[in-house]
Amino acid sequence: MSTSQILKDAKAGMEKALENSKKEFAGIRSGKASPNMLDTIKVEAYGSFLPLNQVASVSAPEPRILLVTPFDKGQAKAIEKAIRESDLGLDPAHQNGIIRVPLPSMTEQRRKELVKILHKLAEDGKIAIRHARTDARDKIKKLDGVSEDEKKSAEKELQKVHDDEIAKLEALLKTKEAEVMAV
Structure with missing residues (x-):
């Protein structure tokens, strides 16, 4: 060598x-919403823990809101729970198969x-x-x-x-x- x-x-x-x-x-939250913020979250799905981006798509349609759309609607509750229990301090709301994650002001x-x-x-x-x-x-x-x-x-x-x-x-x-x- x-x-x-x-x-x-x-x-x-x-x-x-x-x-x-x-x-x-x-993955560290700044003032505005970024889909990368949720990259570190693992969701319990199909008997193992998978990264969130493998079970749902994440978008930021507004500066203070993230939209999480599960690929499998049956996983919505597990995804919501994983986001809530993460150390990011977020409070997701599940509605019609889509999870809205409002970002509180810091x-x-x-x-x-x-x-x-x-x-x-x-x-x-x-x-x-x-x-x-x-x-x-x-x-x-x-x-x-x-x-x-x-x-x-x-x-x-x-x-x-x-x-x-x-x-x-x-x-x-x-x-x-x-x-x-x-x-």
């Missing part, structure tokens, strides 16, 4: 961690709680990026037949990639934090 291959693998791992953080940030305290959650998710993303860097650094140090200068150069490049990915994550965090705190 060459240093360029190790760097390429490390960059892919770091980008994967960044994408994961992006998805988790999308208080200042709730916004601050969400910002804390965002910071925790961002820290998890940073840890994943650091793990990718550490693994790559260890592989570089163990390479045989490669000069010390080449190893040092690869480590510097690895640190630069790491710093770039952390900066991207910080930018994502700042954007989402501003979105959550906006009234």
Whole structure:
């Protein structure tokens, strides 16, 4: 394995961690309704727990309302229960096979709680990026037949990639934090 291959693998791992953080940030509620908000909800259906998007379609026809349309009308009660019991603090209403999920206006305290959650998710993303860097650094140090200068150069490049990915994550965090705190 060459240093360029190790760097390429490390960059892919770091980008994967960044994408994961992006998805988790999308699940945090900001001021307006987003179908992604319900992505983390699992529904008990057909004897197992399935992601909500596999048993229903979610749309946001208005800024403060989500519409959940079950693929199987018999699953409406289970979907409603899963949404109600999630930690999102939502109160769905079932009517004619469609579940309406009104989003309550957020208080200042709730916004601050969400910002804390965002910071925790961002820290998890940073840890994943650091793990990718550490693994790559260890592989570089163990390479045989490669000069010390080449190893040092690869480590510097690895640190630069790491710093770039952390900066991207910080930018994502700042954007989402501003979105959550906006009234």
